[in-house]
Amino acid sequence: HQSYCLLMSGSKTDTARQRLGVLEQSQDGFFISEMDMRFRGPGEVLGKRQSGLADFALASLVEDQDVLNLARDAAEKIILRDEALEGLPLMQAELEYRYSKLMGGAILT
16 A cells, blocks of 8 residues: 655745755655754753754764764773873863863762
8 A cells, every 4th residue: 555644844944845855855764863963953962952053162963973983982092091091180180170061060080
């Protein structure tokens, strides 16, 4: 049996049409979610806001995935060598400062 799907929106904006177009052209959930992130913005990585402007000043979660993966891999290597960052006091201080700021004053121990 043939089935049909009607895509409707209460909005007539170009963005609404583009979003419906994504659903029309693909059944790939990863592609759809990536396009949704492009439309809405990624929001906060460590926070409550799920859409909008990202909290990254220099990178896009969608367009800079390769560079972000390299940075993550480098960070993992550093942590594996020196989990407490005792040999890297400036990095340790920066991490503690940023963590505290993100978590509303919580202290990283």
